[in-house]
Amino acid sequence: SPGTYLSGIMEKLSSRERQIVVDDTMVIDLASHYHDALTHKIGLIKNAVRCRRMISFQYYSENGESQRRIEAYRLIFKWSSWYVFGFCHSRNDYRLFKLNRLWDLSVLEEHFVPREIPEKRLDFNAYFSSHTIRLKAIFTETERHRLIDEYGRDSYVPCESGGLLFEWDFAGYQNMRQWILSFGDQVRVLEPEELRTDIRRQSENILQRYRET
Structure with missing residues (x-):
């Protein structure tokens, strides 16, 4: 099924494989300077999403450095970069965080009850175009x-x-x-x-x- 197919790809993405052979017609190569750090982060976040456990990390953006605690809901690959989507307790709102800017990642013992995410907040294009x-x-x-x-x-x-x-x-x-x-x-x-x-x-x-x- 499509779900099983995508799940298999995600399992490989969270491993340490640099090149993934999907089938006889497709190869995904995610080699980069951040490969080892990215695969580690992807693996931790994927498990946190499945187990509904909070994650914390240090985040570096153009506005400065901050400590964040979020409920992680999605891993997203968009425009050649990986992101985690979740509800940020520091901002009391849904946010998208770029994995390359995210360090000192920890999966906390604290569990969370999944929220019912408004449909418009799942329009990830809006996070890139709201302040163009x-x-x-x-x-x-x-x-x-x-x-x-x-x-x-x-x-x-x-x-x-x-x-x-x-x-x-x-x-x-x-x-x-x-x-x-x-x-x-x-x-x-x-x-x-x-x-x-x-x-x-x-x-x-x-x-x-x-x-x-």
């Missing part, structure tokens, strides 16, 4: 392949003056900033103004450091 920031930028032609690889062929339009006009909604400022900076001088940001100012400031700081050396 619109990016508008012009990339050089050399970056066409990367835009297609990461966001698709319809994510940009050619400019008459040259370059590729890209517009996209990002779930968070820091993710957008880090992505743009990875292109170096192959992109010119048009919007938002906050990011333009941020890039100017960082460029000036980099120049100053190299002048000092």
Whole structure:
């Protein structure tokens, strides 16, 4: 059955296997710098979900570091990253936590009674789009392949003056900033103004450091 099939895949994901052969037509390779830590976390969280036991961890986000205790309900793989969905007692609300930012994970002895999760809270796309920031930028032609690889062929339009006009909604400022900076001088940001100012400031700081050396 589909349930048994997916359960078998999850069993393999929580093991230490880097490459999973699903059948004769599909191979899943989850090798990464975080592989060992991820498989350990996946295994612990999966057991916590099954046994209805609370988990605690240290969480690192763009807003800082915090200690969290949650009722874990789902493990989610989305946009090339793993997340745990649960009810956070620190925020008294449902939250989505990225496993790479989650450390010092512990499965507690404390059990919880499963909540009836509202259907709209199970729309995980909403967690990535509730506070979106619109990016508008012009990339050089050399970056066409990367835009297609990461966001698709319809994510940009050619400019008459040259370059590729890209517009996209990002779930968070820091993710957008880090992505743009990875292109170096192959992109010119048009919007938002906050990011333009941020890039100017960082460029000036980099120049100053190299002048000092």
